[in-house]
Amino acid sequence: DQQVKQNSPSLSVQEGRISIxxxxxxxxxxxxxxxxxxxxxxxxxxxISISSIKDKNEDGRFTVFLNKSxxxxxxxxxxxxxxxxxxxxxxxxxxxYDKVIFGPGTSLSxxx
Amino acid sequence: DVKVTQSSRYxxxxxxxxxxxxxVQDMDHENMFWYRQDPGLGLxxxxxxxxxxxxxKGDIPEGxxxxxxxxxxxxxxxxxxSTNQTSMYLCASRGNSIGQYFGPGTRLTVT
Numbered sequence: 001d002q003q004v005k006q007n008s009p010s011l012s013v014q015e016g017r018i019s020i021x022x023x024x025x026x027x028x029x030x031x032x033x034x035x036x037x038x039x040x041x042x043x044x045x046x047x048i049s050i051s052s053i054k055d056k057n058e059d060g061r062f063t064v065f066l067n068k069s070x071x072x073x074x075x076x077x078x079x080x081x082x083x084x085x086x087x088x089x090x091x092x093x094x095x096x097y098d099k100v101i102f103g104p105g106t107s108l109s110x111x112x
Numbered sequence: 113d114v115k116v117t118q119s120s121r122y123x124x125x126x127x128x129x130x131x132x133x134x135x136v137q138d139m140d141h142e143n144m145f146w147y148r149q150d151p152g153l154g155l156x157x158x159x160x161x162x163x164x165x166x167x168x169k170g171d172i173p174e175g176x177x178x179x180x181x182x183x184x185x186x187x188x189x190x191x192x193x194s195t196n197q198t199s200m201y202l203c204a205s206r207g208n209s210i211g212q213y214f215g216p217g218t219r220l221t222v223t
Contacts, residue, residue, distance in 0.1 A: 006154075041121075041217070043202055043217050044202070046212065
């Protein structure tokens, strides 16, 4: 049972345009949702999070939107840069368990 | 900066061998985790530990064990390596704030 889903394995975007990465979840008990970015041959790095009681969180070029009724969140990157090319993992966390459930990832390519 | 280091970047072992993967973090974090990453499956939690000598099974603990004798060190043990354990292994730690800090990963190949 995949509790966190990322239905697009890959995405290509032109430099300067908006990248939108989508994530769906089934577990309503998550307290936080997180996005991680992973370059090849490196470990994931934490990018941005959103509390389950919020609907938007913004950090520079990165904005995460949460739609609880639809159990859907999205990461917007504006403007996209070639250095943003990486695999992005969506994750849900229930803090009382200290466990994080990761999605399968979406590979983003930003074309110069 | 938090630093999480893993003992090897690449490892090749034979079926049946005992394999030790070591992870060390330098930020005095209570929580440490071991994941494996496989294409199309994302990161799957093998074991985690929230204190010295404490361990909890994750989602796929079969074939693995762990050891946490010191706060900064969390070891993953494959008692008898099998080919289906060929994977990228990632260690992570977490303090009181949101977000885990990952090591660079160990690419393990079992032949």
